Amino acid sequence: FEFPLEPRFLAVAPISHVTGTNVVPTFLRGGSVHLMEKYDIERMAQIIKREKINFMMMVPTMIYALLDHPRIAEFDLSSLELLLYAGSPMSRSRLKEGVEKLGSIFSQSYGQSECFPITLLRKEHHDLLRPERLESCGFPVSACEVRLLDEKNNDVPQGKPGEICVRGPAVMQGYWRQPELTREVLVDGWLHTGDIAYADAQGFLYIVDRKKDMIVSGGFNVYPREVEEALYSHPAVSNCAVIGTPDVKWGEAVTALVVLRQGYATRPEELIAHVKEVKGSVLTPKRLDIVEKLPLTALGKIDKKVIRANYWSGQTRHVG
Secondary structure, rough: OOOOOEEEEEEEEOOHHHHHHHHHHHHHHOOOEOOOOOHHHHHHHHHHHHHHHOOEOOOOOHHHHHHOOOOOOHHHOOOOEEEEEOOOOHHHHHHHHHHHHHOOOEEEEEOOEEEEEEEEEEHHHHOOOOHHHOOOOOOOOOOOEEEEEEOOOOOOOOOOEEEEEEEOOOOOOOOOHHHHHHHHHHHHHHHEEEEEEEEOOOOEEEEEEHHHEEEEEEEEEEOHHHHHHHOOOOOOEEEEEEEEEEEEOOOEEEEEEEEEOOOOOHHHHHHHHHHHHOOOOOOOOEEEEEOOOOOOOOOOOOHHHHHHHHHHHHHHHOOO
C-alpha cells in the first residue's frame, strides 16, 4: 500500500470502517495516528501543516470538497506522501484535477466490508499520460483470487463485463444470523461482490457499476457511473448522482442530481445536452435537477438509497 516509512496518519473519517484498517499498520511501522471528530477542511489543513501529516484516506466526496475549496491554494499540504481513496468510484476528470493540484500522491484501494482489500491502483498508475487508467481500480492484491463471472458463473472474455467474485483468507465467513443471504453471495467458496467490472489486456480491472444500481430504460441497460463520468467532465459540475426513477414510457428514466461548483451557473438543459454529446441518447438523463447538496452516509459516501426513496415512494415496485 506504499505507506510512508514513518507514517503520520490523519483519520478524517470514522475508524470503525475502512479508515480504521490503516491504524494498526501505521503503529506497526512506529507511526502516529491523529483523529478528527468530523470532516472540516480548514481544520484538516491546519493539522496537516502542524503535525506534518504524510498519509490520509478519504472517500471521493471529501476529495471533491477539498478540490472545490476556495482557499485550497493557500493550504500547506506539502507533507502529504500518500492519499488513499476508497468507498466509491472517483471521477476520472476530478482525479486528474486532484493529481494536478496535489501531486502524485493518490492511490486507490477497492474492497467491501465482506472482503477488504481486493485490488489496489498504485501511485505510479495514476499517470496523466494514460488517463484511461484513472478509471481503473487496479490489480488484485496477492491475498485474493479474482474472477469476473457472468450470470451462469462462467468466466467472461477479456474486455467483457462480469461480476467481481473473490476467494481468499480476507473473505467473510458469512452475514450474522442471515444464512439465506450468506448462501446467496457465497457460492462454492467465492464471494459474489455485486460489482460489475471488465479487465483490459494488461489485467487492470475497471468497475462499471454496482449490479443493483443498473438502470433498465427502454430495454437498454444503463450504468449510472457512465452518466456520472460524463457529467463530471463538464467544468460546472462539482458532484452528482444518477439513479433510475419510475417512468410510464421507459420503465425507468435516467435521472441526475447535480451540485454545481462555487461561482458556476448553468441550466439543466445544458448539462443534458453535454451528456448527449459525450455519451449518446441512451445514457442521456430524461430529468436533471440542480441541487445545493446530496445526502451522504455517516462515512461521507453519496446515499443513493435516500435519493431513490424520494422518487420511488408509493410505487408498487421498489429499487433497493
